Amino acid sequence: MLSPLTKLPNNAKVAVIGSGVSGLMFTYYLGKLRPDVTINIFESAKRSGGWINSWQTTDQNGKPIMLERGPRTLRGVSDGTVLIMDTLKDLNQQNIIKCVEKNSEANRKFLLDTNNKLVQVPSSIVSFAKFMINPLSKGLFTGMLGEWFRKPSPSIKNDESVASFIGRRFGNDYIGKNILSAIFHGIYADDINELSAKRTLRDLYALEEKYGSIFKGSWETAQEGKKNKTTGITKSDLSACLKEYQQVFGKKESDLIGLSNNLKKYPMLGLKGGLEEFPKIVRKALEKLPNVNIILGKDATKIVYEKSNDTVSISLGSGEVANGFNHCRITTNPSKMSLLVKSANEKLSQDLDTVKSNTVLLVNYYLPGRDIIEKNLHGFGYLVPKSNNNPQKLLGVIFDSIIEKNFKPFEGTYSHPNSGPVQEYTKLTAMLGGHFLNQWSECTTPSKDIVIKAVKEALMSHLSVSEKDLDAGLWQYTVAERCLPHFFVGYDAWQSSTEQELLNTYAAKVSTGGMGFSKGPGVPDVIVDSFQDAMKLK
Structure with a gap:
């Protein structure tokens, strides 16, 4: 939370609503800090x-397989x-x-270009x-060159949409429509014309505010880093968050x-058995703690300050x-929180109910x-x-089988299940919906048949996959x-005022976690948030 929290008294009693990774890790840290x-x-x-x-689950031949129906990798x-x-x-x-x-x-x-052809994001x-010869690159070179010289907004401290910020800094809307909009589809399932730049482009927004330009700020920051850099590993290599973690847990x-x-060294990480292995492992560790109780199938409906x-x-x-709880941690999304405090x-x-969350349709x-994905x-x-x-x-579409076949050991500890002849297979996950759901007829969630039909059409068009291969595959919606x-x-302004109202209503006995209140959109971000708030309460 952005706001301060009240430290817990001795032998306190705490409630956590939600056992996603945010709730589990908040409990894990607080349980270790305050046994x-x-x-x-x-x-x-x-x-x-x-x-x-x-x-x-199992495939068509009865052999065990794993399908990710949510996040699958972590940034390195x-x-x-x-x-x-x-x-x-x-x-x-x-x-x-x-x-x-x-x-x-x-x-x-x-990225998928306007001709339904895949073009690689530059890496060489x-x-x-x-x-640069693809239509998606329109405005990129001139936009990047001109960004150095464009004056900052006189109202930079105010917020604006991602599309507005990118268009203003790069002098055109092509970069937003052709590139950034796709990236934000993958992260937020949302529309850059409606998303907060101050929230979702926090670092870039700060660079303009401090240096007047994104690239100028990046250059200055890099130069400052070079000046401060010494040979070998130094104590300054740990962030403030990790430094605090190191000290309180004796690392x-x-x-x-x-x-x-x-x-x-690695752009992404995964776990043997799937990403859910992490919350499963944490839950098993919590079940061994005498001061932690995990109660499943119990829906919280109301929170009252006594x-x-x-x-x-x-x-x-x-x-x-x-x-009798001295503190309550809520880790659901804001619209669900609204029912608890009504x-x-x-x-x-x-x-809280003003924050409408996007629904994503996943098709495995x-x-x-x-392997029906062309090598190139x-x-x-x-x-x-x-x-x-x-x-x-x-x-977007994730090529799960390509990712899985390219996983390597981390520090030599992981034994790949396909050590020996690689067994060929194709595994994909298509993501649909998000802000597009408002464009479906009657704004309702479409049926399984409609969505799978749409995915088949996309894969035939974008990847030249045959209808025969698609019909022969296993589908999960x-x-x-x-x-x-x-x-x-x-x-950001909404979050600040809402958190303050929450603290006032419940005399600082309630805090919020989860993606709606963390500093970033991913699993690692909500875990940092869980650690930092547990520290405030310890």
């Missing part, structure tokens, strides 16, 4: 892990990733970590030359620096009331025995920009309902 505190996790579903869902270098990897090491599970190397074909990424001189600084530097004893009570859908503060409930496809298109997958006609309302908060223009 005297009793923590109850309330989860409405019958499983934990939230949107991370590595589904273990970030504070949150260091925390995840170090947690796995603490729990003696570091052998499941795997990585993709920078020169791997799985690190190649593509050759791919850069090919990209060796050199170990964390080494881990962080090692992670910088002024008489300065505690919080929680009403459950079953009719039960759990009370009886206590109608205005706060309405403010699996074909054993063959092998990569992580492709994203679809706004400039593409896109009748299927497609956000998942509706990730309201999974990604919509970060509208002015979101």
Whole structure:
């Protein structure tokens, strides 16, 4: 949270609503920092892990396969990733970590151009030359050149949309429509014309505010780094977050620096068995702690501040009331939070409900025995920009089988399941919907048949996959309902005022976690948020 939190008294009682990775890691950190505190996790579903869902099933031949129905990889270098990897090491599970190397074909990424052809995002001189002759590159060279000389906005402290910010800094809207819109489809499933630049482009926005230009700021920052850099590893290599983590948990600084530097070598990481292995491992560790209770299938419906004893009570859908909590941590998305606080503060409930979350439709496809992705298109997958006609309302496609076949051991600990002759197969995940769902008839979630038909049309058009191969594959349809908060223009100001209203309503006994309140959109970001807020309470 942006706002301060009240430290817990001795032998306090804490409630956590939601057992996604945010709720689990908040509990994990707080449980380690304060073993005297009793923590109850309330989860409405019958499983934990939230949107991370590595589904273990069987293929057409009865052989076991895993389909990711949510996030599947982690970016290599970030504070949150260091925390995840170090947690796995603490729990003696570091052998499941795997990585993709920078020169791997799985690190190649593509965009879909206006002719429904895939063009590689530049990663070499050759791919850069090919990209620059593609229509998607229109305005890129002149826009980047002119950015150095464009004056900053006189109202830079105010917020604006991503499209407005990029158009203003680069002098055209082509870069936004052709490139940035695709990237934001992959991260937020949202429209750059509606997203907050201050929130989603925080670092770039700060560079303009401080230096007057993105590239000028990047150059100045790089020069400052060179001046301060010394030979070898120095103490300054740890961020403030990791430094605090190192101190409170008694870690060796050199170990964390080494881990962080090692992670910088890899653009992405994964886990043997799927990304859900992480929340599963954390949950098992929590179940062994005598001060932690995980209660599944119990939906929290109302949170009330009991002024008489300065505690919080929680009403459950079953009719039960759990009370006597010195603190309550809510990790659901803002619109669900609004229902919990409605009886206590109608205005706060309405403010939380203004954050409408995007629903993403996931379609998994699996074909054993063959790789039907052309060799020259092998990569992580492709994203679809706004400039593409896109009748299927497609956000992007992930080439899971390419990623899995290119995973390597991290620190030599992971044994690839295909050690020996590689078994050919094709595994894809198509992402649809997001902000496009508003364009479907009657604004409702389309049926499984309609969505799979749309994906088949896209794969035949974009990848030249035959209808025969598509019909022979295994298909799985998942509706990730309201999974990604919509970060509208002015979101930071909204968050600040909403958090303050929440603190006032519940006498600083309630805090918020999850993607809607973290500093970034990914799994590592919500974990950093969980650690930092647990520190405020310890």
